[in-house]
Amino acid sequence: MQKLILLALVGLGAQLVDGSLGMAYGVTSTTLLLAIGTNPAAASATVHLAEIGTTLVSGLSHWRFGNVDWKVVLKIGVPGAIGAFAGATVLSNISTEVAAPLMAVILLVLGFYVFIRFTFQGLPKGQLGKPLRKRFLAPLGLVGGFIDATGGGGWGPVGTPAILASGRLEPRKTIGSIDTSEFLVAIAASLGFIWGIGSESIDYGWVLALLLGGVIAAPIAAWLVRHIPPRVLGAAVGGVIILTNTRSLLRSDWIDAPDGVRYAFYGVIYVAWAAAIVYSVLQYRKHAAEDKQIIAEAEHATTAGEVPDDKASANA
Template sequence: MRKLVLLALVGLGAQLVDGSLGMAYGVTSTTLLLAIGTNPAAASATVHLAEIGTTLVSGVAHWRFGNVDWKVVLKIGVPGAVGAFAGATFLSNLSTSTAAPLMSVILLALGVYILTRFTVAGLPKDQLRKPLRKRFLSPLGLVAGFVDSTGGGGWGPVGTPAILASGRLEPRKTIGSIDTSEFLVAVAASLGFILGIGGEGVQATWVIALLVGGIIAAPIAAWLVRLLPPRVLGSAVGGVIVLTNVRTLLRSDWIDAPDPVRYAVYVAVYAVWAAAVTYSIRQHRAESTTARPTEARDLIPTGAGARR
């Protein structure tokens, strides 16, 4: 029972971050399932089955709040579904001993990317409202879908920063469109896992626990997306993912590091993570402080009307 409650809380927290940041539900949930010894394919299958419900509710909520660009959803979602199905089939045919470290490498890379991207660069704001071309979105969706099903997450970490980096779609619509299109990816990945492993290792109660937590958080996250600082959330989530998967790799047969080495690496990761979050908070406050005087100046009358 305690494990189910924990899974529900993880689903709630992961969806709260995912819905407001456009990433991290799959990566966070899969990381936890791997940490408690779940088979990699079964972990990814469990998360994607839960995501069918959470992404549906999240998509509806984002749509109601005006956070969805339906052209982007279709252009990236359909090829994303193709990539997700292929990735699920690929992962289902790997042995557990091979898949576990491989998945951790993928998750670690995504965590490092999230941590670095949001800590150093924040969110780009130029070139807004320029059209996003199909030749850009289709390959992006294909790659993101494949990474998502093989890594147990990655649709958001790959898709959201790429679209944000283009500067052509405002952050809230980027996040809403990625979250909504993820429904197609979750359905395709789940079908791939069902054909590949059937129900082996997938526990319905775990799926339901993750689903319940995610459904509760989805509408809240869609509302919070306009309020929470994505830069700080990105640094925080990236650090969690990096730390957890570094731990998995250091304990794997690939490395099997002795205790002193592991603890030294953990301390280093904690230090970098704390510094990244602190830097992101300071940068967010600095940006907010510099924005307010500018907005105030814009409200001061100028010209003949101001001299009267």
């Protein structure tokens, strides 16, 4: 019972982050499931089954708050579903001994990407209002879906920063569209895992616990996305992912590092993590007013049928 309550809290926290940042539900949840000894394929399957419900509620909540661009959802979501099914099939046929450290490497890379991107660059907002092309979104969705299924998460860390980096879609609509399109990815990945490992390998009590926490958090996160500083949240979440997966790798058969080496790594990560959060807060405060003005001007230009020419700051 205690484990189910903990999983529900994990689902709640992960969805709060995912719904307000556009990433990290799968990466966060899978990382914690692996930390308690869950089989990699079963962990990813559990998270994706829970995501069917959480992404549905999250998508509806973002739609109600006007955070969704449906053209983007379709252009990236369908290729994402194809990639996710393929990734689930691949992970289902890899041995646990190989899959566990391999997944930790994937999650660690994604964690570093989130951590560095949001700490030092924030949310790019240049060229807001210009259309996103299918030739950009389709390959992005295919790769993101594959990584999401094999890594237990990655749809947001791949899709959200890539679209934000294009500077063509404002942050809240990027996050809302990525969260909504993930519904298709979750369905495809779940079908792939059930076909690959069988439904008997999945603990549906865990799925329900993660789902319950995520469903409670989804509408709150959709509202928070208009108010919470994504830069600060990105630095915080990236640090959690890096710390947890560094621990998994150092204790794996691949490395099996002694205690002294592991603690030294943890100390460096803690210091860098604290410094990144402080830096992100300072940078957010420094550029908050400027960034709000840029977004307001872009929204006004889009409503008026114009395409903004502003070269925006990369800080958020």
